[in-house]
Amino acid sequence: MQYGIAMSASPSPADSTHQSESRRFATGRQFELRRGDALAVVTELAAGLRLYSRGGVQLTESYGDDEISPGATGITLAPWANRVEDGIWYLEGKKQQLDITEASRNNASHGLLRNTGYVLVDESEFSVTLEATVFPQHGYPFLVRHLVRYELDQSGDLRVSQTLINDSQSTAPFVLGAHPYLRVGDVAPEDLVLTVHAGTRLVADERLIPRSTAPADGQYDFSGGSVVGSLLVDVALTDLTYDGGIARHTLTAPDGRSVSLEQDESCRYVHVFVTDTFPGRSKAVAIEPMTGPANAFNSGDGLRWLAPGEAFTMRWGIAASL
Numbered sequence: 001m002q003y004g005i006a007m008s009a010s011p012s013p014a015d016s017t018h019q020s021e022s023r024r025f026a027t028g029r030q031f032e033l034r035r036g037d038a039l040a041v042v043t044e045l046a047a048g049l050r051l052y053s054r055g056g057v058q059l060t061e062s063y064g065d066d067e068i069s070p071g072a073t074g075i076t077l078a079p080w081a082n083r084v085e086d087g088i089w090y091l092e093g094k095k096q097q098l099d100i101t102e103a104s105r106n107n108a109s110h111g112l113l114r115n116t117g118y119v120l121v122d123e124s125e126f127s128v129t130l131e132a133t134v135f136p137q138h139g140y141p142f143l144v145r146h147l148v149r150y151e152l153d154q155s156g157d158l159r160v161s162q163t164l165i166n167d168s169q170s171t172a173p174f175v176l177g178a179h180p181y182l183r184v185g186d187v188a189p190e191d192l193v194l195t196v197h198a199g200t201r202l203v204a205d206e207r208l209i210p211r212s213t214a215p216a217d218g219q220y221d222f223s224g225g226s227v228v229g230s231l232l233v234d235v236a237l238t239d240l241t242y243d244g245g246i247a248r249h250t251l252t253a254p255d256g257r258s259v260s261l262e263q264d265e266s267c268r269y270v271h272v273f274v275t276d277t278f279p280g281r282s283k284a285v286a287i288e289p290m291t292g293p294a295n296a297f298n299s300g301d302g303l304r305w306l307a308p309g310e311a312f313t314m315r316w317g318i319a320a321s322l
Contacts (some may be wrong), residue, residue: 023065025043025065025066026045026065026066026067026068027043027044027045027046027048027050027067027068027069028043028044028045028117029043029044029120030042030043030044030050031043031044031120031123031128031130031150033125033126033127033128033150033151033152034125034126034152035125035126035152035153035154035156036156037054037055037056037156038052038053038054038152038156038157038158039051039052039053039054040052040150040152040158041062042128042130042150043069043074044117044118044130045068045069045075045115045116045117045118046069046075046076046113046114046115046116046118047075047076047113047118047130047132047146047148048069048073048074048075048076049074049150049158049160049178049180050062050063050069050073050074052158052180052318054156054320054322055322057184057185057257057320057322058183058185058186059182059183059184059185059259059318059320060073060074060180060181060182060183060318061073061074061181061182061183061278061281061284063279070278070279071181071275071277071278071284071286072110072114072179072286073179073180073181073286074178074179074180074181075110075114075178075179076113076146076148076162076176076177076178076179077110077111077113077114077175077176077177077178077179077290078111078112078113078134078144078146078162078164078174078176078177079111079112079134079140079142079144079146079164079172079173079174079175079176080108080111080174080175080177080292080296080297081110081111081175081176081177081178081271081288081290081291081292081293081294082109082110082175082177082208082236082271082290082293082294082295083102083105083107083108083109083110083207083208083209083294083295084098084107084108084109084294084295084297084298085107085207085209085295085298086100086106086107086108087099087100087101087106087107087108087139088298089139089297089298090298091141091173096138096139096140096141097138097139098138098139098140099138099139101114105207105208106207107207107208107209108139110179111177112134112137112140113132113134113146116132117132118130118131118132118148119131119132121147122149126151126152126153127149127150127151127152128149128150129147129148129149129150130147130148130149131145131146131147131148132145132146133145133146134146136168142166142168142170142172143166143167143168144164144165144166144167144168144172144174144306145164145165145167146162146163146164146165146176147161147162147163147164147165148160148161148162148163149161149162149163155319156320157317157318157319157320158317158318158319159315159317160178160315160316160317161313161314161315162176162178162313162314162315162316163311163312163313164176164306164311164312164313165306165310165311166306166307166308166309166310166311167308167309168308169308170308171305171306171307171308172305172306173297173303173304173305173306174291174303174304174305174306174312175290175291175292175293175296175297175302175303175304176290176291176312176314177267177271177288177289177290177291178288178289178290178316179286179288180261180286180287180288180318181278181284181285181286181287182251182259182261182285182286182287182318183251183259183284183285184251184252184253184257184258184259185253185257187253187254187255187257188282189228189281189282189283189284189285190227190228190229190230190282190283191227191228191253191254192227192228192251192252192253192285193225193226193227193228193251193252194222194225194226194227194228194231194249194250194251194272194274194285195222195223195224195225195226195249195250195251195252196222196223196237196240196249196250196270196272196287197222197223197240197241197247197248197249198216198222198223198237198238198239198240198241198270199215199216199238199239199240199241200213200214200215200216200237200238200239201213201214201215201216201220201235201236201237201238202235202236202237202238202293202294202301204234204235204236204294208234208294209294209295210236210293210294210295210299210301213238216237216239219231219233220233220235220237222272225252228251228274228283228285231274231283232274232275232276233272233273233274234271234272234273234274234275235271235272236269236270236271236272236290236293236294237269237270237271237272238268238269238270238293238302240263240268240269240270242265245264245265246262246263246264247262247263247264247265247267247270248260248261248262248319249261249262249270249272249287251285251287256321257320257321257322258320258321259318259319259320259321260318260319260320260321261287261289261316261317261318262316262317262318262319263289263314263315263316263317264314264315264316266291266312266313266314266315267289267290267291267314267315267316268291268292268302269289269290269291269292269293269302270287270288270289270290271286271287271288271290271293272285272286272287272288273285273286273288274286289314289316290302291304291314292304
């Protein structure tokens with residue numbers, strides 16, 4: 001099985017967890033889950049989703065053995081998602097300075113675990129649970145743990161839960177998120193139709209920091225389905241439509257096949273990123289579930305506070321109709 005289909009000439013990953021343990025990958029140990037015709041590959045680095053496929057149809061973007069995830073492909077995000085402006089926020093009036101990890105925009109980006117190897121907590125034929133710790137540090141003086149569980153359910157759909165546990169003696173702020181890119185096999189990305197039901201978009205400046213809100217209309221109205229075509233967008237949406245407690249955002253191919261990102265009501269935001277800079281692809285579509293938007297540590301939008309000893313879980317997943 002070659003994970004990086006149509007993406008690069010990188011060597012193909014191993015076909016079993018046993019083999020992956022005997023090899024070295026840029027993203028660490030590879031955890032393979034198989035159920036029926038479904039395959040998911042999870043990485044030690046950032047508890048990332050490297051691949052999800054059904055019946056040999058690739059449903060997420062992937063990458064080679066010697067690469068880390070381009071464009072944050074599939075990584076999980078804690079204790080914040082997206083960006084913190086200038087890496088600065090205030091805790092009880094005291095300035096907190098995070099490391100700047102997006103130098104081009106002078107922001108702290110994608111949390112504190114993007115470059116962290118997670119520890120295996122539990123593994124079965126159909127599921128894996130990984131854990132990493134955020135230690136107290138400049139800009140984030142809290143001790144928290146992030147547990148990520150991937151599972152293939154009986155239908156072969158992928159279910160993911162991300163849990164943050166506060167081991168500190170004080171209340172800790174957080175936003176959780178994930179960064180999967182979806183696709184439908186070898187269908188040209190431009191031919192896919194993107195559907196997202198949202199009432200409001202966050203209006204961001206040139207540094208992608210939200211400054212206001214507006215109706216999700218015009219080019220940002222994906223409720224009736226928008227052909228990816230020449231679309232280039234990088235926008236957070238909220239006021240999502242939930243059906244049975246689940247919001248679904250879908251990419252549909254001309255032949256009717258589709259893949260959907262699903263998120264529960266703990267995730268009130270979704271970030272849609274359509275780019276033409278993904279390696280080896282003319283376009284790539286990220287649909288990112290988030291409990292809060294960019295700069296939540298300053299705006300307070302979607303920001304949650306976790307009391308000592310408490311835990312919070314967000315749930316999302318990927319389903320396909322093939």
